[in-house]
Amino acid sequence: MPADRTENVGYGTQKPVELVGRLIDALAPPGALVLDAFCGSGTTLVAAAGKRVRRERGKRIEYFAEPRRWIGCDLGRFAIHTTRKRLLSIPNVQPFTVQNLGKYERQAWAGSTFRDDGRDETAARQRAYTAFILKLANATPIQGYTWLHGTRSGRMVHVGAVDAPVSVSDVAQIAAEFRRATGTGADAPKTNGVDVLGWDFAFELNEVAAQQAAAANIQMRFLRIPRDVMDRRAVEQGDISFFELAALSVEIKTKKKHSVLLKLNGFVIPPDDVPEEVRKAVRHWSQWIDYWAVDWDNKSDTFHNEWQAYRTRKDMSLLLECEHTYQQSGEYNVVVKVIDILGNDTTKTVKVKVG
Numbered sequence: 621m622p623a624d625r626t627e628n629v630g631y632g633t634q635k636p637v638e639l640v641g642r643l644i645d646a647l648a649p650p651g652a653l654v655l656d657a658f659c660g661s662g663t664t665l666v667a668a669a670g671k672r673v674r675r676e677r678g679k680r681i682e683y684f685a686e687p688r689r690w691i692g693c694d695l696g697r698f699a700i701h702t703t704r705k706r707l708l709s710i711p712n713v714q715p716f717t718v719q720n721l722g723k724y725e726r727q728a729w730a731g732s733t734f735r736d737d738g739r740d741e742t743a744a745r746q747r748a749y750t751a752f753i754l755k756l757a758n759a760t761p762i763q764g765y766t767w768l769h770g771t772r773s774g775r776m777v778h779v780g781a782v783d784a785p786v787s788v789s790d791v792a793q794i795a796a797e798f799r800r801a802t803g804t805g806a807d808a809p810k811t812n813g814v815d816v817l818g819w820d821f822a823f824e825l826n827e828v829a830a831q832q833a834a835a836a837n838i839q840m841r842f843l844r845i846p847r848d849v850m851d852r853r854a855v856e857q858g859d860i861s862f863f864e865l866a867a868l869s870v871e872i873k874t875k876k877k878h879s880v881l882l883k884l885n886g887f888v889i890p891p892d893d894v895p896e897e898v899r900k901a902v903r904h905w906s907q908w909i910d911y912w913a914v915d916w917d918n919k920s921d922t923f924h925n926e927w928q929a930y931r932t933r934k935d936m937s938l939l940l941e942c943e944h945t946y947q948q949s950g951e952y953n954v955v956v957k958v959i960d961i962l963g964n965d966t967t968k969t970v971k972v973k974v975g
């Protein structure tokens with residue numbers, strides 16, 4: 621039974637909400653927990669959140685039943701993003717959290733791929749993992765350094781850990797070792813360039829760390845290690861590319877005593893990350909953005925989605941500004957998250973003082 625064309629989001633195995641809703645009503649009483657471990661486009665979660673469909677005289681009628689608790693999982697970033705937008709479109713949907721557990725998958729992959737029977741197994745695995753990433757990045761390994769792992773095209777290379785994001789403090793260590801290494805030894809830097817390869821990057825690292833590196837006269841680039849490195853077929857076919865992080869420009873102004881206006885001013889995706897036909901079709905930077913959200917008072921913890929705007933098939937327009945009123949005077953950290961049309965997320969932190 622294929623999905624109704626009015627709710628079809630392009631997944632080949634997508635089921636209709638009408639069918640899944642009937643199954644949930646029959647098998648999961650109110651208060652039950654519904655688990656979809658391979659949620660795809662999110663139909664099961666949409667139905668668990670209460671959306672129902674019935675047909676009367678050939679007409680499709682939407683209504684809402686008592687929601688169930690639910691958990692959804694998927695490895696595909698597009699699946700998660702599609703599910704999130706479908707859930708947000710449900711009136712008065714209960715709050716939910718999107719958790720990224722990717723590092724556990726990477727840890728399992730690294731543990732099984734880089735086994736070693738030597739006496740120092742942890743160190744041997746780390747060396748094997750670093751050498752593997754350097755090879756895929758067409759870099760040559762070097763010895764004698766802690767934070768600098770290789771060279772390519774005259775630039776030094778750092779390989780980020782499997783289980784932790786690259787942080788601003790990591791960048792400070794890389795820069796310090798780079799300065800100490802300049803002009804010393806056979807593998808000493810010949811230029812002032814460093815490529816930092818990482819699975820994840822701390823909030824706003826692309827801009828804050830780049831400023832720090834520039835102050836130290838180091839040309840530092842941040843490139844994401846793609847999930848494809850865990851796919852043996854992609855590795856064997858040589859189908860691995862490392863792309864730079866996107867850059868987001870945000871402006872925030874105080875309007876009244878406790879009210880602020882936040883506006884997106886620009887968003888840039890490195891051109892190598894985008895197919896040529898897509899680049900030609902984009903006429904304005906905002907077309908790169910599919911979804912964005914704001915955490916108005918982030919306390920250096922999990923991102924809290926307190927406001928969002930996104931495109932749908934029915935409405936491809938996108939708001940580029942929003943307002944917020946704080947209850948108390950003070951200084952707040954505002955975190956903006958953008959998800960682009962390729963499914964990648966970019967975050968930026970700005971401070972605002974009100975009152």
